[in-house]
Amino acid sequence: MSRMIQLENLHKGYQVDGHIVPALQGIDLSIEKGEIFGVIGHSGAGKSTLIRCINLLERPTSGRVVVDGTDLMNLDDRQLQEQRRQIGMIFQHFNLLSSATVAENVAFPLKLAKRPKAEIEQKVTELLTLVGLEAHRNKYPAQLSGGQKQRVGIARALASDPKVLLCDEATSALDPQTTNSILALLRDINRKLGLTIVLITHEMHVIRAVCDRVAVIDGGKIVEMGNVVDVFLKPQHPTTQEFVEQVADSVELKEIVSHEKADKDRTMIRITFLGSQTYQPVLFQTMLETGTPFNILQGTISRMKDTPYGQLIVELEADQEQVNKTIGSLRQRGLEVEVI
Numbered sequence: 001m002s003r004m005i006q007l008e009n010l011h012k013g014y015q016v017d018g019h020i021v022p023a024l025q026g027i028d029l030s031i032e033k034g035e036i037f038g039v040i041g042h043s044g045a046g047k048s049t050l051i052r053c054i055n056l057l058e059r060p061t062s063g064r065v066v067v068d069g070t071d072l073m074n075l076d077d078r079q080l081q082e083q084r085r086q087i088g089m090i091f092q093h094f095n096l097l098s099s100a101t102v103a104e105n106v107a108f109p110l111k112l113a114k115r116p117k118a119e120i121e122q123k124v125t126e127l128l129t130l131v132g133l134e135a136h137r138n139k140y141p142a143q144l145s146g147g148q149k150q151r152v153g154i155a156r157a158l159a160s161d162p163k164v165l166l167c168d169e170a171t172s173a174l175d176p177q178t179t180n181s182i183l184a185l186l187r188d189i190n191r192k193l194g195l196t197i198v199l200i201t202h203e204m205h206v207i208r209a210v211c212d213r214v215a216v217i218d219g220g221k222i223v224e225m226g227n228v229v230d231v232f233l234k235p236q237h238p239t240t241q242e243f244v245e246q247v248a249d250s251v252e253l254k255e256i257v258s259h260e261k262a263d264k265d266r267t268m269i270r271i272t273f274l275g276s277q278t279y280q281p282v283l284f285q286t287m288l289e290t291g292t293p294f295n296i297l298q299g300t301i302s303r304m305k306d307t308p309y310g311q312l313i314v315e316l317e318a319d320q321e322q323v324n325k326t327i328g329s330l331r332q333r334g335l336e337v338e339v340i
């Protein structure tokens, strides 16, 4: 893979009442061509500022922004305008023209670029088909659902054949089911067009559903970054752990732990299965082999983008030596085991 976006030591401060309030404090990030990269953080962490720096809607106070080999900070207005056409963007509140139809909204960037009429017509039809809105082309935004509005936003963002799509909380105003359909559309576009997608969100399930890699931003700094699978299964930073808990059955788990902890001859472990392991009877085989009695307290199977994974909370009824042997054997089979 080669690099699509490179942010180097990015700083951004906002002038508020004569003071500079720092919003980004030394962001280093590189995003590969064709990947879906997520940035997650709490409100005020600097997510929007960060994503708006990628097309210089927000000009960083210092640092470098390189998109597909072009250093955007060095461009004059006309060149920057040209580069921005390569970078589509969608927004939480869609930002559609309310007095224009669906088709006119999608045509807008093409009209601005003074494309010939026939070409615009063809492109708009193509895009509306891609996002599943052909039947709604003459409606106005007010006549559409939230999900449909976002589909218009996506079609419009794709009109100038961008290399990059920036998504600023693109699903935050949508219900869960609609969110899933928009995320599926983004994945579809990523695959079909090879488009690089950067999305920011405060919801871990969005990251889990579509992203290849994720960065966690806190107080204007990236506190953790990596493959979604790794960050998800082994979150290091407290902020990451909080986000991961959003999608775990952690409340139930805490309850189980406090219930069971009193008993000294029992050890609780969490076993994580990844990929094809998820569907194999590894646990059962190990327990047979070591002769350790066990109880399954909780189990989940889920999916990160294309990777299935499962977690089991298991209670071992055995002495320490036997427990160690069992854990060793599970780890030897390539499973992630953690004593709770």
Ligand SMILES: Nc1ncnc2c1ncn2[C@@H]1O[C@H](COP(=O)(O)OP(=O)(O)OP(=O)(O)O)[C@@H](O)[C@H]1O
Pocket: 014, 015, 016, 021, 022, 023, 041, 042, 043, 044, 045, 046, 047, 048, 049, 050, 202
């Ligand atoms: N135009 C502005 N002027 C002054 N301060 C700003 C401006 N825009 C953002 N900030 C401040 O910069 C920090 C980061 O804001 P930003 O909008 O990037 O956060 P965010 O992570 O997108 O939050 P949210 O999840 O609420 O959208 C915040 O402290 C915010 O108050």
Ligand SMILES: [Mg+2]
Pocket: 047, 048, 049, 169
């Ligand atoms: Mg924001």
